[in-house]
Amino acid sequence: SSNEIKDRKVVSGDGGEPHQVGDGPVLTTSQGAPVADNQNTLRAGARGPALMEDFHFREKIFHFDHERIPERVVHARGYGAHGYFEATEDLSDLTSAHLFQEKGRRVPAFVRFSTVAGNKGSVDLARDVRGFAVKLYTEEGNWDIVGNNIPVFFIQDAMKFPDLIHSVKEAPDRAFPQAQSAHDNFWDFISLMPESMHMVMWAMSDRAIPRSFRFMEGFGVHTFRFVNAAGKSQFVKFHWKPKQGLQSVIWDEAVKINGADPDFHRRDLWNAIQNGDFPEWELGVQVFDDAFADSFPFDVLDATKLIPEEDVPVRIVGRLVLDRVVDNFFAETEQVAFCTQNIVPGVDFTNDPLLQGRNFSYLDTQIKRLGGPNFTHIPINAPKCPFHHFQQDGHMAMHNPKGRANYEPNSWSEGGPRADPDRGHKSFPEQIDGEKRKVRGELFADHYSQARQFYNSQTKIEQDHIANAIVFELSKVEAPQIRERLVAHLPNIDKDLAKAVADGLGLKSVPKAHKPARTPVDGLKTSDALSILKN
Ligand code: HEM
Numbered sequence: 001s002s003n004e005i006k007d008r009k010v011v012s013g014d015g016g017e018p019h020q021v022g023d024g025p026v027l028t029t030s031q032g033a034p035v036a037d038n039q040n041t042l043r044a045g046a047r048g049p050a051l052m053e054d055f056h057f058r059e060k061i062f063h064f065d066h067e068r069i070p071e072r073v074v075h076a077r078g079y080g081a082h083g084y085f086e087a088t089e090d091l092s093d094l095t096s097a098h099l100f101q102e103k104g105r106r107v108p109a110f111v112r113f114s115t116v117a118g119n120k121g122s123v124d125l126a127r128d129v130r131g132f133a134v135k136l137y138t139e140e141g142n143w144d145i146v147g148n149n150i151p152v153f154f155i156q157d158a159m160k161f162p163d164l165i166h167s168v169k170e171a172p173d174r175a176f177p178q179a180q181s182a183h184d185n186f187w188d189f190i191s192l193m194p195e196s197m198h199m200v201m202w203a204m205s206d207r208a209i210p211r212s213f214r215f216m217e218g219f220g221v222h223t224f225r226f227v228n229a230a231g232k233s234q235f236v237k238f239h240w241k242p243k244q245g246l247q248s249v250i251w252d253e254a255v256k257i258n259g260a261d262p263d264f265h266r267r268d269l270w271n272a273i274q275n276g277d278f279p280e281w282e283l284g285v286q287v288f289d290d291a292f293a294d295s296f297p298f299d300v301l302d303a304t305k306l307i308p309e310e311d312v313p314v315r316i317v318g319r320l321v322l323d324r325v326v327d328n329f330f331a332e333t334e335q336v337a338f339c340t341q342n343i344v345p346g347v348d349f350t351n352d353p354l355l356q357g358r359n360f361s362y363l364d365t366q367i368k369r370l371g372g373p374n375f376t377h378i379p380i381n382a383p384k385c386p387f388h389h390f391q392q393d394g395h396m397a398m399h400n401p402k403g404r405a406n407y408e409p410n411s412w413s414e415g416g417p418r419a420d421p422d423r424g425h426k427s428f429p430e431q432i433d434g435e436k437r438k439v440r441g442e443l444f445a446d447h448y449s450q451a452r453q454f455y456n457s458q459t460k461i462e463q464d465h466i467a468n469a470i471v472f473e474l475s476k477v478e479a480p481q482i483r484e485r486l487v488a489h490l491p492n493i494d495k496d497l498a499k500a501v502a503d504g505l506g507l508k509s510v511p512k513a514h515k516p517a518r519t520p521v522d523g524l525k526t527s528d529a530l531s532i533l534k535n
Pocket residue numbers: 071072073074075078112113114130131132133146147148152153157158161220221222303336337338354357358361362365366369
């Protein structure tokens with residue numbers, strides 16, 4: 001194991017002879033030339049200047065100087081592991097995805113868990129959303145389910161994402177706070193963004209301080225589509241349910257753990273897998289048709305809403321097991337590039353405006369983060385099924401087309417790959433009509449009902465934790481107007497919660513409840529709301 005110390009003579013760096021003996025390979029330059037001395041620069045005489053000629057020195061320092069790449073603009077701190085996914089159901093009636101054509105099909109998987117706001121060196125137990133990103137290396141391409149441990153999101157439209165993230169990351173002038181949400185800018189933004197209230201309830205709950213990655217749920221958040229071989233489509237939501245159960249710490253524990261061991265979550269995952277205690281999640285799907293979507297009192301394209309499991313039960317269709325740690329953190333966990341647009345035949349997008357924006361954003365940022373358009377050539381990102389295309393050149397091209405043809409169609413007998421209408425991904429031919437406009441969210445207008453539903457689903461102790469968390473967070477906010485503006489949303493969720501928070505902050509009374517800007521379609525089925533809007 002990597003902890004073993006070989007009985008190998010290694011002489012310390014003060015230049016004793018011989019430098020190294022033993023059975024390991026000879027150290028070389030990256031060109032493969034054996035290195036005789038890895039401790040001393042080539043110099044002119046015993047006390048003379050270092051010589052430019054020392055190619056080993058120059059190469060070593062040059063490479064070191066370029067070791068850092070930009071950290072992810074969000075979810076910078078993460079931890080990954082390998083494993084596999086197994087379909088436990090034949091879902092061929094719902095989707096043509098190769099993986100689900102037969103019970104028992106297995107594919108390799110890579111998962112990266114993360115916090116959102118903190119930078120790469122921040123603490124594990126921050127009160128934050130956790131990323132739960134899964135890459136399934138299927139036989140028809142990589143399928144990424146880039147989810148979180150909370151089933152809804154702060155905002156409804158990707159247009160708002162840069163502002164949300166600017167507000168939650170360290171303030172631009174003082175560069176703090178770095179990892180917690182206790183933040184004037186964050187609460188300023190949130191208090192001005194009523195649609196965030198549902199997610200805020202989750203983020204202030206115990207879910208945001210998980211005991212470890214192994215005890216978290218995961219959610220695909222958006223509504224996606226399954227499309228079967230006959231072209232029939234149904235809507236689908238994805239859930240990961242931990243076999244280990246769901247566990248959180250309490251805030252006082254989180255604060256202590258952060259001080260004692262900021263790597264608590266990554267150490268936990270590493271140790272569990274190394275000890276053979278492989279964490280496992282069930283994949284659940286909520287599948288529903290257009291009729292359900294039309295009758296649901298919220299738009300299924302609104303990522304701040306969930307479909308209650310009482311309305312559409314979660315059907316377990318697979319299992320994900322993590323059974324192998326990475327060989328190298330940078331090569332795998334840092335360089336992995338998840339992207340919502342990585343889907344396979346049988347899976348499709350919906351018109352959720354958050355999802356559509358994500359489909360652009362991930363690829364765009366990864367071109368910069370990973371140094372050019374060829375990051376799919378990095379082994380962790382490359383498909384494990386055969387792949388053939390005519391993309392070529394660019395920085396670090398490693399899979400340029402072989403032979404004469406690099407275009408399609410071509411008529412050469414060995415002309416390379418061709419598109420295949422029978423096998424390729426086909427977008428569901430959804431009927432679209434309507435005027436081109438910036439939608440101001442009439443269909444996404446009710447921001448409080450599901451926040452209330454979540455709050456009511458909590459036990460008394462958990463409700464107290466939510467109130468305490470909001471008091472703690474807001475007590476760090478210096479501007480009284482921001483505190484009051486935030487508390488003004490709470491009576492719309494629960495009067496006792498509003499009172500507890502107002503008391504905790506020492507406010508004289510509960511501020512007047514925030515009046516929602518748009519209410520006309522509240523409580524209406526989506527189809528009725530749509531027809532009102534059209535008239
Ligand atoms: C990264 C989830 C919304 C842009 C991530 C990661 C996760 C995630 C899990 C980390 C991936 C990894 O481990 O490498 C989500 C979820 C969202 C959401 C569940 C809402 C449902 C958005 C939106 C945007 C966005 C709306 C932009 C419009 C990004 C970017 C990264 C990222 C740029 C960094 C990717 C990289 O550098 O590889 N997101 N995100 N996300 N997300 Fe999101």
